[in-house]
Structures are given as C-alpha cells and as structure tokens.
Amino acid sequence: MTNFTHMQLLTWNLQSGRAYQQWTTLKTRLLPDITFLQECCRPEENDQVLWQAVPRLRTSKNPWGSAVIVSRGTLRHIELQGFEGWVVGGQWLGALNGDKRPIYVFSVHAPTKTSDHPRGSYVAEVNAICESIRKLLPVDASLLLGGDFNFTLGQRAEGETLKKTKKSEIQALANIESLGVKSCWLTCHPGQPLAQTLSWSGNPKAAYHCDGLFAPPGWLENSLCEVFTAPWQKSDHKPMSAWVTPSSPIQNN
Numbered sequence: 579m580t581n582f583t584h585m586q587l588l589t590w591n592l593q594s595g596r597a598y599q600q601w602t603t604l605k606t607r608l609l610p611d612i613t614f615l616q617e618c619c620r621p622e623e624n625d626q627v628l629w630q631a632v633p634r635l636r637t638s639k640n641p642w643g644s645a646v647i648v649s650r651g652t653l654r655h656i657e658l659q660g661f662e663g664w665v666v667g668g669q670w671l672g673a674l675n676g677d678k679r680p681i682y683v684f685s686v687h688a689p690t691k692t693s694d695h696p697r698g699s700y701v702a703e704v705n706a707i708c709e710s711i712r713k714l715l716p717v718d719a720s721l722l723l724g725g726d727f728n729f730t731l732g733q734r735a736e737g738e739t740l741k742k743t744k745k746s747e748i749q750a751l752a753n754i755e756s757l758g759v760k761s762c763w764l765t766c767h768p769g770q771p772l773a774q775t776l777s778w779s780g781n782p783k784a785a786y787h788c789d790g791l792f793a794p795p796g797w798l799e800n801s802l803c804e805v806f807t808a809p810w811q812k813s814d815h816k817p818m819s820a821w822v823t824p825s826s827p828i829q830n831n
Contacts, residue, residue, distance in 0.1 A: 585824055586610045587762070587791050589724030590810075590817040591687070595619040595642045597812035604810065604817060612670075614685035614724025614791075615645040626653045628685075632663035634692060644685040644725070648673065653683070658710045664689040665707055670722075674824055679718050684711060686725030700728035701750045708753050720825075721759050723792040726776075726815060731790045732764050735771045740786065759792035762803040762820035773805040778814050789818050797822040 588610040592598055594617050605613065619642050621627050626648045631641035643663035646653065651672035658665045667684030674681070688704050691697035698706075704727050715721060730743045731751055755761070763773065772787035791803065803820040810817055 583823060584821050585612070585797075587612055587614070587722065587724060587793070587820045587822060588817060589614040589616075589685070589726075589789055589791050589819075591616040591726040591789065591813060591815035592618045592642075593813035593815060595640055597810065600810055600812045604806075608819065609649070610819065611649050611673075612683060612722065612724075613645075613647040614683075615647070616685060616687040616726045617642045618645045621645050621647060623647055625649050626651065628653050628655050628666050628668060630663045630666045632689075634695070635663075644687050646683050646685045648683070656682075656714060658684075658707065661689065661703075661707055661710065665710075665725075679720055680716055681720045681722065682711075682715060683722045684725075686723055686727060688726065688728035690728075699746075701744075701746045704729070704750050705753055708757060712757060715757065719758075720794050720797075721757055721792070722794075723754070723757075723759060724790070724818075726789050727754075728788050730772070731761060731787055732772045738771065754792060757792075758794060760795045760798055762791040762793055762798060762801060762822065763787075763805070763818065765795075765798045766801055766803040766820070775805055775816050775818060776814060777816060789815055791818055791820045793820070793822045794825075797824055799823060 598619055620629050629645040631643040635641040644666040646667050651670055654669040656668035664687045665684055670681040670683050688700040689697055697703055729747045734743050775789035776786040801822045806817045
C-alpha cells in the first residue's frame with residue numbers, strides 16, 4: 579500500500595461523445611484520480627465507473643449522459659431523482675487512508691429542457707440539484723463536484739465582451755459553495771479574469787466560464803487548477819483539471 583498526498587481531479591463535457599477518444603488520450607497522459615464527465619457515452623474503463631444516460635436518449639443509437647470515474651476505491655451509486663443521467667454520483671469508499679469521514683462525488687450537468695420535459699433556467703435547475711445533494715449529505719461528509727453548470731461560475735471582469743455576471747448566477751455559485759466546497763479555479767486564480775471553458779464563440783475575451791471543479795476548502799491549500807486549450811478541439815468545452823490535497827493521504831492498493 580502506498581500513500582499519496584495529492585489528488586488530481588478532471589472535468590470535461592465531451593459534446594455528445596464526440597471527444598471520447600480524446601478523453602482516453604488525455605486520461606493516459608494525466609492519470610487523474612477522479613474524473614467527472616458530461617455528454618459522455620458509456621465509458622469502457624477498468625476503473626470504477628458510475629454512468630447513466632439521459633432518459634430521452636436511452637433508446638438512441640449513441641446515448642450519452644454523465645459519469646464519475648475513480649482510479650481507486652469503490653463507488654456506491656446514489657440517484658438524484660429528477661436528474662437521472664444529468665447528475666451521476668454517490669459515495670466514494672476506500673479512497674483515503676485512515677479517514678473515516680464519508681466522501682461524496684457528483685458529476686453535474688445542468689439539464690436542458692425539451693418538449694416532453696419542461697425545466698426551469700439553468701440557475702434554477704442547479705439550485706434544485708444543490709438542495710437534493712444537501713438532503714443526502716451526512717454532516718461530516720466531504721464533497722467533490724465537477725461538471726458543466728451552464729452558467730457563469732464567477733464574476734466577469736470589466737472590459738470582457740460578455741455582460742457582467744447576473745446576480746442570480748452569483749447567488750447560485752454561493753449556493754453550490756454552501757455545500758461545504760469552494761471553486762478550485764477561483765481559489766487558485768483570485769481576482770483574475772475568468773478562463774474560457776466553453777469555446778463556442780471563438781473569442782477568448784468572451785470568457786464563458788461554465789465548467790468547474792469544487793472541493794472542500796481545506797483541500798485547496800497550495801492547490802493548482804488549469805483549463806486546457808488545444809489540441810482538445812473535438813468538444814466545444816475545454817477540460818479543466820485541479821490538483822488538491824486531501825486532509826488524509828490517498829490510499830493506493
């Protein structure tokens with residue numbers, strides 16, 4: 579058994595599975611401890627995987643949904659009713675050495691409304707997801723979140739092409755962090771312009787920063803968080819990775 583002090587997190591929206599092969603390449607290069615995927619086809623992994631397709635796509639030729647993949651330990655699935663396939667996760671068992679506190683992990687994709695399933699705004703849906711997670715979390719649990727939240731996760735700076743962050747978005751970010759987590763990117767880049775994670779505009783000044791990683795504040799001392807750019811162009815989203823320090827060593831058998 580070997581103990582490690584750092585843990586690597588990775589989140590990426592694979593755009594309806596188009597970037598799946600690039601994801602396998604990225605995984606081989608980075609070897610993340612835990613990965614949060616969105617718009618992902620069923621992962622063909624040897625690691626522990628939780629994956630669920632979005633309900634309306636389950637009978638399609640190429641269904642996609644959200645996934646959590648861990649390189650060690652086991653995952654106990656917990657379903658969030660009403661968000662099946664959009665939010666996937668549960669309890670992560672056996673990840674840390676000697677830490678009895680439960681760890682919960684969720685890959686979050688703010689759901690899009692369809693003709694047969696009306697929904698609220700992305701902000702409203704994420705607020706509802708937060709409340710669902712809040713109800714199931716034990717008081718002493720550590721939480722890790724990664725995903726595509728579909729709204730701006732941070733305050734846009736003066737001079738950016740897009741309008742200032744809406745008050746509802748700022749409140750929704752605060753609601754996420756009220757679960758006992760902090761944004762890895764904002765913690766590592768205080769006061770800096772937001773990095774572009776959704777590149778549909780092609781304009782780096784239009785920094786649509788809607789993808790994020792969240793970890794307990796105590797895990798973010800001396801942490802790093804970066805958004806990767808080229809050559810990951812098969813998706814309109816960019817991968818984000820963070821290196822965090824759990825309160826107990828990582829266990830590797």
